Amino acid sequence: MKFLVLSDLHIRHTRGGSIKNNSRGIGAYYVTQKARELGIDATNIDYFLDWPRDLLIQSILSFFDNEQECLIGYSGSIDASGTEFYKNVIEDLKKEIPQLKVMLGGFREPQGDSTWVDIMLIGRCTNILIDYLQGKDISEYQIFDNPPGYRNPLGVIVDEPVAPIIQxxxxxxxxxxxxxxxxxxxxxxxxxxxxxxxxxxxxxxxxxxxxxxxxxxxxxxxxxxxxxxxxxxxxxxxxxxxxxxxxxxxxxxxxxxxxxxxxxxxxxxxxxxxxxxxxxxxxxxxxxxxxxxxxxxxxxxxxxxxxxxxxxxxxxxxxxxxxxxxxxxxxxxxxxxxxxxxxxxxxxxxxxxxxxxxxxxxxxxxxxxxxxxxxxxxxxxxxxxxxxxxxxxxxxxxxxxxxxxxxxxxxxxxxxxxxxxxxxxxxxxxxxxxxxxxxxxxxxxLPGLSYKDYNNKLPMLRRSQSKMMNQYIKNKSQYLNK
Incomplete structure (x- = not known):
């Protein structure tokens, strides 16, 4: 099996202007880490809404290559803002990989439907994902049918605190x-x-x-x-x-x-x-x-x-x-x-x-x-x-x-x-x-300034962040297309 998780960064609307959140979603990294521990070839794609669409599709297809058991997930934002774009990407991928299984996770409310989503995980449920990846029965966690959605019991801490190991x-x-x-x-x-x-x-x-x-x-x-x-x-x-x-x-x-x-x-x-x-x-x-x-x-x-x-x-x-x-x-x-x-x-x-x-x-x-x-x-x-x-x-x-x-x-x-x-x-x-x-x-x-001096630095910081993001896209696409 190969497992790929897409995620993006929220836009922060600050009193000094807008800038992308500068901390990636660790939940997405934790689930691929756990998948690798099971012997699954798993990796992440960040900033996926900012990738050139053709490069994104090409890189995903290259990662899955001729694999028969393919799973792709979207670790979504709390407002579901990237879900429609993800759906459109899935439609293109399915033309080339009809056996592709599609997952949604990270949301706190139901998303999508069974016409394009195979499994949805609500809230904190890495334990359910691990069971799913191992082919175990997860029906006890199912809470709705369209799409098949799963969640841990309310108020019970089943999952583990997250401190991912990056590569x-x-x-x-x-x-x-x-x-x-x-x-x-x-x-x-x-x-x-x-x-x-x-x-x-x-x-x-x-x-x-x-x-x-x-x-x-x-x-x-x-x-x-x-x-x-x-x-x-x-x-x-x-x-x-x-x-x-x-x-x-x-x-x-x-x-x-x-x-x-x-x-x-x-x-x-x-x-x-x-x-x-x-x-x-x-x-x-x-x-x-x-x-x-x-x-x-x-x-x-x-x-x-x-x-x-x-x-x-x-x-x-x-x-x-x-x-x-x-x-x-x-x-x-x-x-x-x-x-x-x-x-x-x-x-x-x-x-x-x-x-x-x-x-x-x-x-x-x-x-x-x-x-x-x-x-x-x-x-x-x-x-x-x-x-x-x-x-x-x-x-x-x-x-x-x-x-x-x-x-x-x-x-x-x-x-x-x-x-x-x-x-x-x-x-x-x-x-x-x-x-x-x-x-x-x-x-x-931009380290080294006084707290007050950051008040008017957002335009420069946006440019710096954009360069960093573009370098990531270049490096990750080269890795996926090697």
Whole structure:
């Protein structure tokens, strides 16, 4: 058997302009790694939407050559934006390889139909894929028929945390940000959160040996030193930070790490500042959401405002090299515009964060996959929301957008106006206009500048990224056509 997985990079729409995400999808690399462990000839094609179409088709045909057992997969983006192009590519390939089996994976909602898709995997289910590749019966996981779709039981962590081992013929570059996971699952259950595996009291930890091998191989093969830790909450337990500290002491290079961090947990455990310094966790994404004590209890995100401000001051003082981004949600029941602006002015006046931004609350009442529904999605009225207009839209077209809603103090339209004003205020008055994800993508492309100096560098970075992507396409196509 030969197995080929296609993937692409999301476009990030930042406050400085648009740029492609600079971190490839590690799920796609993990599944080909697992396939190779089974003795299957497996590889990846990245940036597939940017390949010249004829070169893409030719390279895929060359890879499969005269193989009788051919499987191609698309590791899709969350908004399904590349699915139609993938379908068109499949139609051309089937003319030459009629026996080609077609897979879709990575989505959180059903895609495609049985006229062109042979198997669809929903969410995290590498274990199901491994069974499928070995010809085992996977019917116990089937949840729909058109196309045949499979998913692990809801809320149960069956899969493993991902820390892939890349190869030279993957053609990574030192100017790319690599993603790994130290654990899978989050013990918290924030009311607005729709992430997989939340509310798990015992997140599944990766082994230190796997984390070290993944990071060291990335450095040895491609010179990669910057890593995004995709854990839902990196500091929910000290064990994750200690694992990273132990790994750093073994690695032959200095890693630079970024992840989601809960500020209120740091407030309760200020010793975590030292643990983060020890492992070089310098990029912090704080999902603060609100600094109003009337709100935090409702959304199941603790921490008194004074404690959160106190830990922000400590991080600024004790960990000045850290890039700290705080995200706020506008529209939470119990909040009010006066408090939102009072807290924003405190953050700006004291420069407590490197960057901050806001998003308007989103409610999705008509998703098919219950696993990605938040508590607010499931019962808006319980949390003080009235749905004025259902806006959840067919994923096959444009993904989904929020329903129109109102609560005790605002509605979606007014909330978006406040969000825009608040977002602009933070962008104008804090050091950086970027989120922590964005700055790590950007500074990996162009290392060495101050955080502020990156604010106007996107045009140059887009050109640099385009050259890197084109070099990848050249190298990978030559490899596939050899």
């Amino acid at each position: 030279k013929n993957d053609f990574w570059n030192s100017r790319e940000l690599m993603t790994i996971e130290t654990a899978l699952g989050c013990k918290f259950n924030c009311s607005f959160c729709g992430y997989d595996y939340r509310n798990n009291r015992k997140p599944k930890l990766n082994s230190i040996e796997t984390v070290i091998e993944s990071m060291q191989t990335a450095y040895d093969v491609a010179g990669i030193t910057n890593f995004f830790l995709a854990d839902d909450t990196i500091n929910e337990v000290d064990d994750k930070l200690k694992l990273l500290g132990e790994a750093k002491r073994v690695l032959t290079f200095e890693p630079d790490l970024m992840s989601f961090v809960r500020l209120d947990i740091m407030g309760a455990k200020p010793h975590q500042i030292d643990l983060m310094q020890e492992c070089n966790l310098r990029g912090h994404f704080y999902g603060i959401e609100s600094l109003n004590s009337a709100v935090t209890k409702t959304i199941k995100k603790g921490g008194r405002p004074d404690k959160n401000f106190e830990i922000m001051r400590r991080v600024k003082s004790e960990f000045p090299e850290a890039f700290t981004y705080g995200n706020f949600i506008v529209g939470l029941t119990g909040d009010n515009e006066q408090d939102i602006w009072k807290h924003a002015r405190t953050i700006v006046d004291e420069q407590l964060l490197t960057s901050a931004g806001a998003t308007t609350l989103r409610l999705y009442s008509d998703l098919h996959n219950d696993e990605i529904k938040s508590e607010l999605d499931k019962d808006p009225a319980k949390f003080g929301y009235k749905i004025l207009e259902q806006k959840t839209i067919d994923w096959d077209n444009i993904g989904y957008q929020s329903d129109n809603w109102e609560n005790d103090w605002t509605n979606r339209s007014k909330g978006e106006a406040i969000t825009k004003e608040l977002d602009d205020y933070y962008a104008k008055h804090l050091t950086s206009i970027f989120t922590s994800h964005e700055i790590y993508s950007i500074k990996t492309l």
